[in-house]
Amino acid sequence: MLTYTLRRLLMSIPTLLFIAFVIFMLLELAPGDPMANMPLSIPPEVRQQMREALGLGEPWYVRFPLWLNQFFIVEPQYWIDNAFGTNFADGAQRIISFQSRSPVFDVIAQRLPQTLWVVAMSYVVGVLIALPIGIISAYRQYSVFDQAGTFISMIGFSVPPFFSGVLLIVIFSVQLRWLPSIYDTTHVVNDWDSFVFQLRQMIMPVMVLALQTTAQVSRYMRASMLDNLGMDYVRTARAKGMSESVVVMKHVLRNSMIPVVTVIALGVPSIFGGAIITEQIFKVNGLGQLLIIALQGSDIPMVMTITFLLAVLIVMMNLIADVLYGILDPRIRYD
Amino acid sequence: MPDGALPVLDVRGLKTIFQTRAGDVHAVNDVSFALKPGELLGVVGESGSGKSVTMMSLLGLLPSPPAQVERGSVTFDGKNLLQVDPETLRQVRGGKIGFVFQDPMTSLNPVFNVGNQIMEPLRKHMGLNKRQAAVRAKELLELVGIPDAAQRLKDYPHQFSGGMRQRVMIAIALACDPKVLIADEPTTALDVTIQAQILDLMKDLRSKLGMAVIWITHDLGVIAGIADRVIVMYGGQVVEHAPVKELFKNPQHPYTRALLKTIPTIHGERAARLTIIEGQPPIMMDAPSACPFRDRCDVAFDRCQQENPPRYDLGNGHDAACFFDARTGGPRDA
Numbered sequence: 001m002l003t004y005t006l007r008r009l010l011m012s013i014p015t016l017l018f019i020a021f022v023i024f025m026l027l028e029l030a031p032g033d034p035m036a037n038m039p040l041s042i043p044p045e046v047r048q049q050m051r052e053a054l055g056l057g058e059p060w061y062v063r064f065p066l067w068l069n070q071f072f073i074v075e076p077q078y079w080i081d082n083a084f085g086t087n088f089a090d091g092a093q094r095i096i097s098f099q100s101r102s103p104v105f106d107v108i109a110q111r112l113p114q115t116l117w118v119v120a121m122s123y124v125v126g127v128l129i130a131l132p133i134g135i136i137s138a139y140r141q142y143s144v145f146d147q148a149g150t151f152i153s154m155i156g157f158s159v160p161p162f163f164s165g166v167l168l169i170v171i172f173s174v175q176l177r178w179l180p181s182i183y184d185t186t187h188v189v190n191d192w193d194s195f196v197f198q199l200r201q202m203i204m205p206v207m208v209l210a211l212q213t214t215a216q217v218s219r220y221m222r223a224s225m226l227d228n229l230g231m232d233y234v235r236t237a238r239a240k241g242m243s244e245s246v247v248v249m250k251h252v253l254r255n256s257m258i259p260v261v262t263v264i265a266l267g268v269p270s271i272f273g274g275a276i277i278t279e280q281i282f283k284v285n286g287l288g289q290l291l292i293i294a295l296q297g298s299d300i301p302m303v304m305t306i307t308f309l310l311a312v313l314i315v316m317m318n319l320i321a322d323v324l325y326g327i328l329d330p331r332i333r334y335d
Numbered sequence: 336m337p338d339g340a341l342p343v344l345d346v347r348g349l350k351t352i353f354q355t356r357a358g359d360v361h362a363v364n365d366v367s368f369a370l371k372p373g374e375l376l377g378v379v380g381e382s383g384s385g386k387s388v389t390m391m392s393l394l395g396l397l398p399s400p401p402a403q404v405e406r407g408s409v410t411f412d413g414k415n416l417l418q419v420d421p422e423t424l425r426q427v428r429g430g431k432i433g434f435v436f437q438d439p440m441t442s443l444n445p446v447f448n449v450g451n452q453i454m455e456p457l458r459k460h461m462g463l464n465k466r467q468a469a470v471r472a473k474e475l476l477e478l479v480g481i482p483d484a485a486q487r488l489k490d491y492p493h494q495f496s497g498g499m500r501q502r503v504m505i506a507i508a509l510a511c512d513p514k515v516l517i518a519d520e521p522t523t524a525l526d527v528t529i530q531a532q533i534l535d536l537m538k539d540l541r542s543k544l545g546m547a548v549i550w551i552t553h554d555l556g557v558i559a560g561i562a563d564r565v566i567v568m569y570g571g572q573v574v575e576h577a578p579v580k581e582l583f584k585n586p587q588h589p590y591t592r593a594l595l596k597t598i599p600t601i602h603g604e605r606a607a608r609l610t611i612i613e614g615q616p617p618i619m620m621d622a623p624s625a626c627p628f629r630d631r632c633d634v635a636f637d638r639c640q641q642e643n644p645p646r647y648d649l650g651n652g653h654d655a656a657c658f659f660d661a662r663t664g665g666p667r668d669a
Contacts, residue, residue: 232441
């Protein structure tokens with residue numbers, strides 16, 4: 001298992017390099033000018049000089065290796081320097097945003113907590129709600145609980161977050177005035193009241209994203225449980241005199257989790273993608289919003305870096321899914 | 336087999352139905368039998384005759400809904416298993432009554448190792464701790480003839496062959512020294528040489544451990560070799576019941592006779608064509624009001640269409656549910 005994981009990690013390096021190249025070339029070929037937002041009063045020669053100062057005069061085969069060098073060597077050096085007070089980086093050029101002129105990773109570090117609070121939390125909440133719903137729905141198939149679960153899942157599947165988000169804002173912020181419609185990222189949690197405020201501003205975005213997750217995961221969980229509840233080994237477990245909770249929560253659940261784990265792990269990157277929209281609606285200035293602004297401003301280093309980080313997340317989640325698969329199912333342990 | 340001993344398991348008037356969209360299916364109709372200590376009772380009948388459903392009804396192993404045990408009593412250890420609370424029933428299942436199922440390929444949980452699955456009932460019913468259970472599990476694997484037992488406990492079901500998995504299933508069923516072992520076609524899914532091994536193993540274990548066994552099969556050849564008594568089932572009913580020698584020598588029900596004719600023979604110059612019983616077994620959509628075998632029977636007459644024959648006692652522990660008396664060659668009176 002460990003050798004398998006290491007081998008997969010090594011194999012993901014060429015994959016990621018290729019993805020980085022594709023993203024870079026897509027951005028290179030896309031129309032858009034980082035100077036487009038500059039005042040019109042700047043003369044064309046100066047504009048051209050500014051472009052060259054940003055390195056845009058160089059061809060792709062010079063700039064791409066430079067980005068790779070910055071991403072994989074210079075940035076980690078700065079991390080290490082920051083953490084241990086060493087001086088590996090020695091003032092080397094970091095990846096700089098065209099728009100803000102600050103290092104891309106510093107901006108990402110500022111934005112990441114908001115995204116994690118809202119997006120990651122919503123995913124955890126969604127999965128934690130979905131698993132019991134799926135289990136109970138399958139165990140009590142066609143019961144009122146199951147029917148209600150099916151109905152809510154259908155809503156979660158069919159109503160996109162940009163609609164449910166706005167709907168929630170209209171109901172709970174505009175009409176009822178219970179919850180804030182804008183997520184205040186400057187808010188600091190330091191006592192009970194501020195914690196309650198943080199909860200109140202998180203509820204709507206978290207619930208909107210969690211609804212989607214819950215809908216998907218609970219359906220998979222239910223289907224997988226139903227597949228397994230009819231299996232012969234379940235009858236064997238009952239014939240051994242095991243209690244229903246052992247039969248369901250040990251024997252059936254372990255088998256049913258195998259496909260669901262894949263769905264959950266592979267859903268992590270897509271939930272970050274979905275966050276781009278949710279963050280816009282609830283004015284959360286997280287990574288999704290950062291990416292949108294960077295795209296609009298042709299901020300190539302920022303877009304490149306965030307997109308590549310998402311690609312890393314996708315590749316890693318695939319790996320994690322495969323490893324968990326092997327841990328849960330002894331038939332496909334890899335060595 | 337000590338005659339006259341109190342039965343360990345006494346089933347009376349058992350009736351099980353399945354509630355389906357098309358109506359109730361009467362899968363088990365008024366089945367009664369008794370199992371004496373240490374004997375091996377064979378249950379034969381073709382697919383859908385209600386053999387397995389009867390045995391699963393005894394221990395509440397049928398999914399409900401759709402299955403529902405409507406009537407009857409199952410006396411075991413002085414208690415009616417159809418009326419005890421779920422926890423008492425669970426104590427019996429796997430503790431005092433062991434179950435071996437037909438398909439060893441799917442009857443073990445693929446994601447837990449074999450040791451874990453054998454130790455589960457040991458820890459629940461015998462209250463053993465982990466180490467004691469592991470010791471006992473190793474003994475059990477040795478008992479059912481799995482070599483290198485200590486090592487094999489850590490293996491998963493997919494690392495065992497079909498015959499070895501059935502041995503594991505038997506080890507699980509025997510784990511808590513059951514008084515009764517119910518084996519539901521335990522050799523059907525195995526190839527012939529492995530069948531023979533499992534049969535030998537079961538005979539051997541029975542003489543070592545002395546439990547009573549109910550052996551469900553559709554293979555009369557298997558029954559002839561191991562059973563003390565046999566009940567023949569058709570359409571969810573017991574149609575004939577006799578000691579094994581008596582049944583083969585002197586079958587009284589036309590269905591039993593037809594079944595015995597279907598056994599291929601190796602004698603004669605040229606093997607005869609295989610005999611078949613024409614027609615399909617019935618799907619019992621109504622409570623039986625006539626003999627379920629009437630449409631396939633070669634001696635059926637008017638009365639068979641109007642009444643369901645009771646089990647006529649023929650002496651020597653032999654009874655048959657048929658209005659036609661094979662001994663006189665005419666209808667039975669009364």
